[in-house]
Amino acid sequence: MAEVITHETEHHHYEPGHEKTLGAKIARWVFTTNHKDIGTLYLWLSFLMFFVAGGMALLIRTELFMPGARFISPEFFNQMTTMHGLIMVFGVVMPALTGLANWQIPLMIGAPDMALPRLNNWSFWLLPFAFLLLISTFFIEGPAPNFGWTFYAPLSTQYGPPSTDFMIFAIHLMGLSSIMGAINIIATIINMRAPGMSYMKMPVFAWSWFITAFLLLGIMPVLAGCVTMMLTDRHFGTSFFNAAGGGDPLLFQHLFWFFGHPEVYVLILPAFGIISEILPTFSRKKIFGYRFMVYAIVVIAVLSYVVWAHHMFTTGIPLASELFFMYATMIIAVPTGVKVFNWTATMFKGSLSFETPMLFAIGFLFMFTFGGFSGLMLAIVPADVQYQDSYFVVAHFHYVLMSGSVYAIMAAIYYWLPKWCGYMYCEKLGKWHFWLTTLGMNITFFVMHFLGLAGMPRRIPDYPLQFEDFNRIATIGAFILGFSQLIFLYNVIKTIRGKNRVKASAEVWEGHHGLEWTVASPAPYHTFSTPPKID
Amino acid sequence: MRLISYWRWFVSVLLLAITPYALAHGESKFNLPKGVTPISHDIYDLHMTIFWICVGIGVIVFGVMIYTLIYHRKSRGVKPAQFHEHTLVEIVWAVIPLLILVAMAIPATLVLIRMNDTTEADINIKVTGYQWKWQYEYLDHGISYFSNLSTPRDELENRKPTKGQWYLLEVDKPLVVPIHKKIRFLVTANDVVHSWWVPSLGIKRDAIPGFIYEAWARIEKPGTYRGQCAELCGVNHGFMPIVVKAVTEEEYNKWIAEQTQQKTAAAQLSTKSLTKDELMTLGKKVHDTNCAVCHKVDGSGMPPAFPAITGSHIATGPIAKHIDIVLNGKLGTAMQAFGSQLSDADIAAVVTYQRNALGNSKGDMVNTQEIKAARVKEKN
Ligand SMILES: [Cu+2]
Numbered sequence: 001m002a003e004v005i006t007h008e009t010e011h012h013h014y015e016p017g018h019e020k021t022l023g024a025k026i027a028r029w030v031f032t033t034n035h036k037d038i039g040t041l042y043l044w045l046s047f048l049m050f051f052v053a054g055g056m057a058l059l060i061r062t063e064l065f066m067p068g069a070r071f072i073s074p075e076f077f078n079q080m081t082t083m084h085g086l087i088m089v090f091g092v093v094m095p096a097l098t099g100l101a102n103w104q105i106p107l108m109i110g111a112p113d114m115a116l117p118r119l120n121n122w123s124f125w126l127l128p129f130a131f132l133l134l135i136s137t138f139f140i141e142g143p144a145p146n147f148g149w150t151f152y153a154p155l156s157t158q159y160g161p162p163s164t165d166f167m168i169f170a171i172h173l174m175g176l177s178s179i180m181g182a183i184n185i186i187a188t189i190i191n192m193r194a195p196g197m198s199y200m201k202m203p204v205f206a207w208s209w210f211i212t213a214f215l216l217l218g219i220m221p222v223l224a225g226c227v228t229m230m231l232t233d234r235h236f237g238t239s240f241f242n243a244a245g246g247g248d249p250l251l252f253q254h255l256f257w258f259f260g261h262p263e264v265y266v267l268i269l270p271a272f273g274i275i276s277e278i279l280p281t282f283s284r285k286k287i288f289g290y291r292f293m294v295y296a297i298v299v300i301a302v303l304s305y306v307v308w309a310h311h312m313f314t315t316g317i318p319l320a321s322e323l324f325f326m327y328a329t330m331i332i333a334v335p336t337g338v339k340v341f342n343w344t345a346t347m348f349k350g351s352l353s354f355e356t357p358m359l360f361a362i363g364f365l366f367m368f369t370f371g372g373f374s375g376l377m378l379a380i381v382p383a384d385v386q387y388q389d390s391y392f393v394v395a396h397f398h399y400v401l402m403s404g405s406v407y408a409i410m411a412a413i414y415y416w417l418p419k420w421c422g423y424m425y426c427e428k429l430g431k432w433h434f435w436l437t438t439l440g441m442n443i444t445f446f447v448m449h450f451l452g453l454a455g456m457p458r459r460i461p462d463y464p465l466q467f468e469d470f471n472r473i474a475t476i477g478a479f480i481l482g483f484s485q486l487i488f489l490y491n492v493i494k495t496i497r498g499k500n501r502v503k504a505s506a507e508v509w510e511g512h513h514g515l516e517w518t519v520a521s522p523a524p525y526h527t528f529s530t531p532p533k534i535d
Numbered sequence: 536m537r538l539i540s541y542w543r544w545f546v547s548v549l550l551l552a553i554t555p556y557a558l559a560h561g562e563s564k565f566n567l568p569k570g571v572t573p574i575s576h577d578i579y580d581l582h583m584t585i586f587w588i589c590v591g592i593g594v595i596v597f598g599v600m601i602y603t604l605i606y607h608r609k610s611r612g613v614k615p616a617q618f619h620e621h622t623l624v625e626i627v628w629a630v631i632p633l634l635i636l637v638a639m640a641i642p643a644t645l646v647l648i649r650m651n652d653t654t655e656a657d658i659n660i661k662v663t664g665y666q667w668k669w670q671y672e673y674l675d676h677g678i679s680y681f682s683n684l685s686t687p688r689d690e691l692e693n694r695k696p697t698k699g700q701w702y703l704l705e706v707d708k709p710l711v712v713p714i715h716k717k718i719r720f721l722v723t724a725n726d727v728v729h730s731w732w733v734p735s736l737g738i739k740r741d742a743i744p745g746f747i748y749e750a751w752a753r754i755e756k757p758g759t760y761r762g763q764c765a766e767l768c769g770v771n772h773g774f775m776p777i778v779v780k781a782v783t784e785e786e787y788n789k790w791i792a793e794q795t796q797q798k799t800a801a802a803q804l805s806t807k808s809l810t811k812d813e814l815m816t817l818g819k820k821v822h823d824t825n826c827a828v829c830h831k832v833d834g835s836g837m838p839p840a841f842p843a844i845t846g847s848h849i850a851t852g853p854i855a856k857h858i859d860i861v862l863n864g865k866l867g868t869a870m871q872a873f874g875s876q877l878s879d880a881d882i883a884a885v886v887t888y889q890r891n892a893l894g895n896s897k898g899d900m901v902n903t904q905e906i907k908a909a910r911v912k913e914k915n
Binding site: 365374382 | 563564565566567568574577578581582585586589592593594597599600603604607608609610612613615616617618619620621622624625628629632633636639640643644646647648650651688691692693698700701702703704722726727728732734737738739740741743744745746748749762763764765766767768769770771772773774837839840867868869
C-alpha cells in the first residue's frame with residue numbers, strides 16, 4: 001500500500017534552497033513536512049532554550065556566590081529556579097531528543113520520512129508558542145511561576161500568581177506536542193521499517209525511542225489531567241488539592257510524580273540509545289549484548305511506572321507503600337547496571353579512538369554511572385529522609401541529566417552533524433568543549449553532594465555561613481560550564497557554514513555501522529525513496 | 536605531559552584546601568551528621584553502608600573502564616575483538632547486583648519499621664508550618680508559641696560587615712525538649728506544604744495542610760540542634776529555620792512551669808487596657824516579628840504580592856476593616872488569620888501601631904477589650 005502512495009508523489013519532489021523571496025524562505029520552514037527540516041527546527045529551538053535556561057542557572061549561581069548577597073531578590077530567585085527547571089526539561093532535553101529522532105529514525109530504519117509528516121509539522125510548531133507563552137509570564141503583572149518546576153499544590157493553586165494559568169496552558173501545548181510526536185514515532189517504527197529490518201535488527205537508538213514514545217503516551221495525559229485539575233481548583237471552585245474543601249495536597253504529588261518519574265526516563269532512554277550507537281563506532285566493535293540492551297530498556301520503562309512515590313518518601317505515605325516503592329526503585333538498578341556493564345563490555349578489547357562524540361559518550365558512561373550510585377543511595381528510604389530536598393538531590397539529578405541526557409545529546413550532535421551538513425566539525429574545538437564542560441560540570445555539581453549531606457536545603461536564595469565555601473566553588477564551576485557552551489555554539493555554526501573546509505565522506509567514521517552512513521553526506525533532502533535492502 | 540603535571544597541581548591544591556575544614560569542624564562538612572537519636576545513628580550507618588557498597592562497585596566498574604581506555608586504544612595498534620554476546624555473563628551481572636540489593640534492603644526495611652513506630656510516646660508536640668515560621672504546641676501542657684527567624688535585619692540586608700555564627704539558623708523561641716524521652720511530633724501546615732527537617736534528629740517530615748503526619752525522636756545528648764524548612768513554600772522559604780534545644784528533664788520541667796506562668800500573665804494582660812504608648816511599643820514588636828516578613832519593617836510591603844501598609848486604604852480607612860483583616864486574614868491569600876496566633880493585646884497593639892506609624896497618622900487607636908468584643912461578635 002505504501003508503495004502506491006510514494007509512487008504518486010515521486011514526481012513532485014520539492015527541493016529546498018531555491019526560494020527567492022524572504023517570504024518563501026520563511027514559508028519553507030513553517031510549512032515543511034520533511035523530517036530533516038523538522039529535526040533541524042527542533043534542534044535549534046532546543047539550542048536556543050539551552051542558553052536561555054542556562055543563563056537562568058548562572059543568575060541562580062551568582063546569587064548563591066555568597067551568603068546575604070542580594071544580586072536578585074528571593075522572589076525573582078524562585079522564578080529563576082522554576083523556569084530553569086521547566087525549560088531545561090521541556091524546552092531543551094525533550095525537543096533535542098525529538099529532533100534527533102526526527103532526523104535519525106527514518107535514516108536508521110530506511111524510511112523516506114516520518115509516517116505522519118503533517119502531524120510532525122504541527123507537533124513542532126506548537127512548541128515555540130508554548131515557550132513564548134511560558135516566557136511571557138515575566139512580562140505580565142505579578143510574578144512569573146515561582147513554585148519550583150514541580151509546582152506543588154497548594155503553593156501553585158491557592159497561592160500561585162496569575163501567571164500560573166499561562167504556565168498551565170503552556171504545559172498543555174507541550175503535552176499535545178509530545179503526544180503527537182510520540183504517535184508519529186510509534187507509527188513510523190511499526191510501519192516504515194525497510195523490508196527485512198525486523199524489530200530485533202533495529203538500531204538501539206530506534207528501539208529506545210520506540211519505548212520512550214509509549215512512555216510519553218502513558219504519562220502526558222496524566223500531566224494534562226493534573227494541570228487541568230489545578231486550573232479548576234484555581235478558578236472553578238473545585239477542591240482536588242485543597243484539604244479545606246475535602247481534597248488532598250498529596251493527590252497532586254501522586255499525579256505529578258506518576259508523570260514525573262517516567263518523564264525522567266523519557267529524558268534518559270533515548271540518551272541510552274545514542275550511547276549504544278556511538279560506543280560501538282569508536283570501539284570498532286559491535287554492541288555487546290544487543291538483545292539484553294533492548295530488554296533492559298523495556299524493563300526500565302515498565303518499572304518506571306511503579307516507582308513514582310520515591311519522590312515522596314518524606315510525605316508520610318504508609319509504611320507498606322514506602323517499602324514497595326523502595327524495593328521497586330532499587331530493582332531499577334539491575335537493568336540499568338546491565339546497560340552500564342554492556343557498554344563497558346562493548347569497549348573492552350575494542351580498538352578505541354577518542355573523537356569528540358566518543359569523549360562525550362565516555363563522559364556519559366562515567367558520570368551517569370556516578371549519578372546512578374547517588375540514585376541508589378536515594379532509594380534507601382531511611383537515608384533518603386536526610387537527602388530528600390537537599391542539595392544532595394540537586395547533585396544527583398544534575399549528574400544524570402546534565403552529564404547523562406545532555407552529554408548524550410552533545411555526543412549525538414557531534415556524531416551526526418557531519419552527516420547532516422556534509423562538513424566535519426573542528427575536532428580541536430570539540431575537545432576543548434568536552435574538557436571544559438567536564439571540568440565545569442564536576443566543579444559545580446560534585447561539591448553539591450557535600451552541601452546536601454551537611455544539611456543545605458534546595459531552592460533557598462540565601463544560606464547559613466557553613467555552606468559558603470562549597471557554594472563559591474559551585475558558582476565558579478557553573479561559569480566555566482556555562483561559558484564553555486559558547487565554544488559548542490561556535491563550532492556548530494562554523495561546521496554548518498562549511499568553514500572547516502573538511503568535507504565529510506558518506507561513511508564519516510571509520511567504525512561506522514547502520515543505514516544512515518549509506519546515504520551521501522550531507523544527507524539529501526529525500527532519502528530512501530526506494531527502500532534499502534537489509535540482509 | 537604538561538597536562539598531567541597541571542592536573543597533579545590542581546589535585547594537590549584541592550586536597551590542601553579541603554583538609555583543614557575536614558579537621559576543624561566536629562560535624563563534618565562533607566558528610567551526614569551522626570546525629571543524637573537512635574534513628575539518626577541508624578540512618579548514618581545505612582548511609583555509610585550503601586556508600587561503601589557504591590564505592591566497591593565503582594572501583595570495579597570504573598577500574599575496568601579505565602583499563603580499557605588505557606590498553607585498548609587504536610593508537611596502540613590494538614585490533615578489535617569480535618565477541619559481542621554472552622548470555623551467561625549477562626545473567627551473572629544481573630544477578631549479583633540483585634543479591635547486593637537484597638542484602639541492602641533488609642537493614643533498610645528494619646530501620647524503616649522502627650522509624651514508623653510512633654507508639655508509646657512520652658511527649659506529644661504538634662508542629663505547624665506557616666508562611667514563614669513554625670508553631671509548636673505542647674499538647675500535654677497546653678503551651679503553644681511561634682518560632683520566628685531572629686537573624687537581625689542588618690545582617691539579612693547586608694548592612695553589617697560580618698554575620699553572626701548562626702546566620703539564618705537562629706530563632707526567637709526555640710523548641711525546648713527533654714533528653715531521653717520519646718517525643719512524638721505531629722507535623723502539619725496551615726497554608727502550603729513545608730517540611731520540618733532537623734538533620735541531627737534524623738527527622739524530615741513534610742508539613743501538609745489539612746493532614747497530620749508523625750515522626751519521633753529520643754534525644755541522647757543535651758544541646759542545640761538546628762535545621763531548616765526543606766520544602767519550597769514561597770518567597771521566604773529560606774528564612775524559616777528550626778532550632779531544637781534539648782535539655783535535661785529537670786530543666787525541661789522548670790521551663791514548662793515558667794511557660795505556664797507566662798501564659799497566665801499574658802491572659803491577664805489581655806483583659807487590661809493599655810496606654811497608647813504601651814500599645815505602640817508592643818505594636819512595633821508584633822509588627823516586626825509577625826508582619827514584616829511580608830509587609831516589611833517600614834510598611835512598604837512587596838507589591839503587588841504583598842501590599843504596603845503605608846498609605847493602605849485599609850490601614851488608613853475605617854478601623855473595623857483593619858481589625859477584621861488582621862483577625863480573620865483574607866482567604867486564598869498569604870494574609871493569614873492572626874486571630875488564632877496573637878492575643879487580644881497583640882492585635883490591638885499592631886493595629887494601633889500600623890495606623891500611627893509606618894508613615895500613617897490616623898490618630899485613632901483600639902484597645903484589648905474591643906478586640907475581645909470583635910471576636911465575640913464574630914462567634915455569634
Ligand atoms: Cu516552609
